[in-house]
Amino acid sequence: MTKRIAVIDRELCHPKKCGHECQRFCPPQLTGHKVVEFGDDGYPTINESLCIGCNICVRKCPFSAITIVNLAEEPDEAPVHQYGPNSFRLYRLPMPRRGKVVGILGRNGVGKTTALNILSGKLAPNLGSYDDPPQWREVLRFFQGTELRDYLERVASGALRISVKPQAIEQVRSMWSGSSVELLSRFDDSGRSRDLAKALGLEGSLERRPDELSGGELQRLAVAMAASREADAYFFDEPGSHNDVYQRLAVARVIRDLARSGKYVLLVEHDLTFLDYAADFVHVVYGRPGIYGIISNQMSLGTGVNSFLEGYLPADNMRIRDTPIVFDLRGVSEAVEASPPVVAYTQIEKSYPGFRLTVSEGDLRMGEVLGIVGANALGKTTFLRVLAGADSPDSGSVYMTAKISYKPQYISTSYQGTVEEALSGTAGDSWSAEPALSSVVRPLGVDALLNKSVSKLSGGELQRLAIALCLLRDADVYALDEPSAFLDVEERLALARILQKYSRDLGKGIVVIDHDVGLIDFASDRLVVFTGEPGRRGQASSPMGKRDGMNAFLRELGVTYRRDPSSGRPRVNKPGSRLDRYQKEIGEYYYLAPAEEGEEEAA
Incomplete structure (x- = not known):
């Protein structure tokens, strides 16, 4: 028997601004059944046992606040x-x-x-x-x-x-006004805090207050706080x-x-x-x-x-996605290799007090995604800002024959308006027409956010909007700084497909900085690898083929990857396993042929 779930998003629901269409157009309601009732707080509730799943209320709601799901596959048991x-x-x-x-x-x-x-x-x-x-x-x-x-x-x-490291780490900033080391010591009832601080690279950060730490430092402090408890x-x-x-x-x-x-x-x-x-x-x-x-x-x-x-769970006999996700094992296409550059740059140098960045010469071609990988504080964002024209190099030149659209690492929530208004302000009416609607807005799920206030979006919703605004601008080059932040795995893979489509189908040049190796592997054609000493000096390589680039990057990490035989996705070899030792011996840290399942497990 089909069951139904009716959900009303109260953030989108505005009962004082509508004609109560959900109640007025409900067929069972019109025959005397109390399916949709408005409570003392003014908001409607839907009786799921009387709902017939016609979805008329979903279509009539002027604020898209109602979702009706007909679930033949819903579990027979009660919800937890x-x-x-x-x-x-x-x-x-x-x-x-x-x-x-x-x-x-x-x-x-x-x-x-x-x-x-x-x-x-x-x-x-x-x-x-x-x-x-x-x-x-x-x-x-x-x-x-x-x-x-x-x-x-x-x-x-x-x-x-029980010890919990919460998702919302910002609360750590406001819970303590003293030094981070004092806060960590208050949680340490196991005597592990000093070793944990060293293992997590926090030794140089603990004398500062939590509100003075970067996002990564704060995250690792929260991990140390949870792990130091007995x-x-x-x-x-x-x-x-x-x-x-x-x-x-x-x-x-x-x-x-x-x-x-x-x-x-x-x-x-x-x-x-x-x-x-x-x-x-x-x-x-x-x-x-x-x-x-x-x-x-x-x-x-x-x-x-x-x-x-794959999108199918055999043990549950459940399909959760229409099509499987398969990673592309090909290198740079001949078309991309033959494409003219849309951005070219000589060796670039840029210095700040206590930090110096050196970038080897390179270019970005039409129809390619250039991935940028490396540790934090090596100058990746500075490089992107120089390419985008937001900063000027101290020496060297950037030659660009195209317009560039830039999505920064940190996204502002100061815009006072709805998502639809933000889209219209950037792209006019074109965001709601093809190809923008099918290639950007819907794949990123931004169409479900149109009536929401930008200032009230979650981190993931705000990131998806920022990506959409970047890609909807009229440009030839798109530069995105850490677009995977706050996105779930489905959204990251959707983003990778969008970037591939923009680059290959539309002939756009795309530059992406990200720490998700799977996203970079899925989307990019070539790589720029950053090395150096975080916070003091950074060195960027010339663009390399993905195989050479990943080998250089992972050699720095001391980690080896293999290819999954089913999906082609990169998988980390267990440290000290047979495959880990073998790949390090032959210098193939990333692109060994797909291994049979379980080969890496033997340590």
């Missing part, structure tokens, strides 16, 4: 948690494993953080009874006969010591954000060390490379963002990520 009437609900929970890192993979808004909040004891599951929440004994009865029952019993009784279970919600590849690997090693000590560790992360390096098992969370989420059965890491990319 529902936030209220006509609101998000989550089905099932991940299963923690002692001594293992369990990853949670899925889109933003499908319940990953909700699942962590329940398993960490921060949120008591209501089993869908939001108006009359059940007692813990009823919740435990609901999970009777499952592996989760014993774990949740310890959570309910308070017998499980606990039985550790929860890390997007610990890789704001960090470069070097720092992400350091965070991943800290997380793996906690699991090796016999602890429960759960990890939410959108960077597939990070997840590959840190996790042992994975749950895929699927559903409709903001509407519902379903936790899949637990899978081995390789099987789970491949199933996610």
